[in-house]
Amino acid sequence: MLITTLACGQSVEELNKRRGFKNIRLDFTTDSIKGLIFEKEIQERNEFSAKLYRVEHPDYESIGGVKVKEIKLKSFQDQVYQIQVITAKDPRIMQGLEKAYGRSTYSIRSETYYWKGDSISLVYKAHGKNAISLIYSSSRVHRLMMKDKTKKIEEVAEDF
Secondary structure (H helix, E strand, C coil), X not given: CHHHHHHHCCCHHHHHHXXXXXXXXXXXXXXHCCCEEEEEEEEECCCEEEEEEEECCHHHCEECCEEEEEEEEEEECCEEEEEEEEEECCHHHHHHHHXXXXXXXXXXXXXXXXXXXXXXXXXXXXXXXXXXXXXXXXHHHHHHHHHHHHHHHHHHHHCC
């Protein structure tokens, strides 16, 4: 079994360990990210106040020899909960992901490939005709959003 795991690549444990893309980590504060540029306030799922940023820094311009077109991230209470990396369409991206994180799972419904760790997920999908989108998400920060919503509802209920 160990030989099979080594031959097929790592596992989602590596995704749990890395916690994001290069030095951009999920669940970390936004002030820890190089090249962060605020874009706008957003409403996540039409109910949670969040912030949208783009990242521009030479450290993030490529993945191996594949050009990174754009990096965006979202934060809730200054904690990063989503990183979107848009790259040129290149089969080496999927090959590298499967080598690092093991075999992906394919979702017929959403037409995406994904890896799911303990509190982190990574989705690989087409982004137009000539690009790929990698979306790293933190379920821990999503739980914080729900806890914050519950707290606000309780405050309203107590005010009656």
